[in-house]
Amino acid sequence: MLFTAIRWASSKTQKLSVLRKKTGYSVQHCKRAIDQFGDNLEEAEKWLHQSAQKEGWLRASGLEGRKAHQGLVALQRNEDAAALVEVNCETDFVARSEPFHRLVDGVCEAVLNQVLPDPAPRPETILNFRLLAGEPVSALLDRSRTLLKEKLVIANAVRWSGLVGAYVHGENDRGRFGALVQLEGLCPEHVAKQLAQQVVGMRPLRIAGPRSQDPEKEECLLHQEWMLDPAKTVEQVVDAHGVRVRQFIRFECGQPVSLVTE
Numbered sequence: 001m002l003f004t005a006i007r008w009a010s011s012k013t014q015k016l017s018v019l020r021k022k023t024g025y026s027v028q029h030c031k032r033a034i035d036q037f038g039d040n041l042e043e044a045e046k047w048l049h050q051s052a053q054k055e056g057w058l059r060a061s062g063l064e065g066r067k068a069h070q071g072l073v074a075l076q077r078n079e080d081a082a083a084l085v086e087v088n089c090e091t092d093f094v095a096r097s098e099p100f101h102r103l104v105d106g107v108c109e110a111v112l113n114q115v116l117p118d119p120a121p122r123p124e125t126i127l128n129f130r131l132l133a134g135e136p137v138s139a140l141l142d143r144s145r146t147l148l149k150e151k152l153v154i155a156n157a158v159r160w161s162g163l164v165g166a167y168v169h170g171e172n173d174r175g176r177f178g179a180l181v182q183l184e185g186l187c188p189e190h191v192a193k194q195l196a197q198q199v200v201g202m203r204p205l206r207i208a209g210p211r212s213q214d215p216e217k218e219e220c221l222l223h224q225e226w227m228l229d230p231a232k233t234v235e236q237v238v239d240a241h242g243v244r245v246r247q248f249i250r251f252e253c254g255q256p257v258s259l260v261t262e
Contacts, residue, residue: 015034015039015041016030016031016034018041019033019034019041019044019045019048029048029051030044030048033045033047033048049138049139049142049143066090066150066151067090067151068088068089068090068150068151068152068153069088069090069254070088070089070090070091070092070094070095070253070254071086071087071088071089071095071100071104071153071155071253071254072086072087072095072100072101072104072170072174072175072176072253073085073086073168073170073174073175073176073177073178073251073252073253074086074087074104074105074107074108074168074173074174074178075108075166075167075168075173075174075178076105076108076109076112076173077112077164077166078112078113080161081112081159081160081161081162081164082112082159082160082164082166082180083108083111083112083157083158083159084108084156084157084158084159084166084168084178084179084180084249084251085104085107085108085111085154085156085157085158086154086155086156086157086178086251086253086257087100087103087104087107087152087153087154087155088152088153088155088253088254089148089150089151089152089153090150090151091150094148094150097148099144099147099148100144100148100152101172101174102144103140103141103144103152104174105174106131106137106140107126107137107140107141107154107157108157109131109132110126110129110130110131110137111126111129111157111159112159113132114129114159116159119158119159119160120156120157120158121157121159123153123154123155123156123157126154126157127141127154137154141154156251156257158180158249160180160182162182162183163182163183163184163185163186163187163192163243164180164181164182164183164192165179165180165181165183165187165191165192165193165194165195165196166178166179166180166181166192166193166196167179167193167196167197167199167200168200169197169200169201176252176253177200177250177251177252177253178196178200178250178251179196179197179199179200179248179249179250179251180196180248180249181195181196181199181245181247181248182245182246182247182248183195183238183243183244183245183246184243184244184246185241185242185243185244186241186242186243187238187241187242187243188241191237191241194227194228195234195237195238195245195248196248197227198221198224198226198227198234199221199248199250200250201227202218202221202224202227203250203258204218204219204220204221204224204248204260205219205220205258205260206219206220206221206260207220207221207222207245207247207248207260207261207262208220208221208222208223209223211223221234221245221248221260222234222235222238222245223235245262246261246262247259247260247261247262248260
């Protein structure tokens with residue numbers, strides 16, 4: 001009898017450890033889940049995520065009033081589209097962490113694989129998108145908040161289809177700066193990407209317009225010097241490939257998004 005009780009207690013401790021590590025929720029909450037669902041850890045995890053949203057564990061933890069100006073911009077693409085997202089946190093330390101990278105990648109994955117009537121979905125809409133594994137973004141976000149103990153916010157997201165140049169300045173398609181450029185025509189992928197690099201690095205405010213007297217202060221994309229060969233302009237490069245710039249968008253972590261259309 002005593003041996004059975006000890007074995008049951010050991011099993012419960014192991015399940016509690018697994019659930020805590022997987023979800024990041026408190027010991028008290030995980031104990032409640034195990035008491036309710038026993039060996040069914042999948043249902044216990046689902047119950048934890050639902051309870052976190054329903055009972056406002058984030059509000060209770062005092063995170064809502066805090067500011068989140070750090071974070072990452074992330075890029076993912078497939079044959080049909082490119083997605084660019086920005087997720088914010090409070091500190092650079094968390095922004096560099098593996099759990100935060102998983103969160104940003106998960107949000108970007110969900111946006112990319114969602115067929116959207118709106119190319120710029122609102123953050124509250126994204127919460128209902130699902131990862132390829134089936135989990136909603138809201139559950140991933142809640143778990144990440146509990147684990148990292150910081151305010152985490154989905155700030156911006158876009159998904160453009162067609163001929164799109166895409167670039168994020170950083171490793172593994174994550175960084176503080178990113179851009180998409182939507183083109184009309186046919187263009188090698190590397191040239192489309194270079195146009196997105198131009199938008200990140202040179203910060204144009206318009207596609208075309210009056211030319212500036214100072215080339216270094218040029219705000220029109222087409223009139224700017226081509227970053228990879230200053231002897232050329234961006235306009236000469238796009239004309240040489242027979243393409244037209246329809247619009248571009250630039251993300252800078254913690255700053256307003258810059259969307260420019262024809």
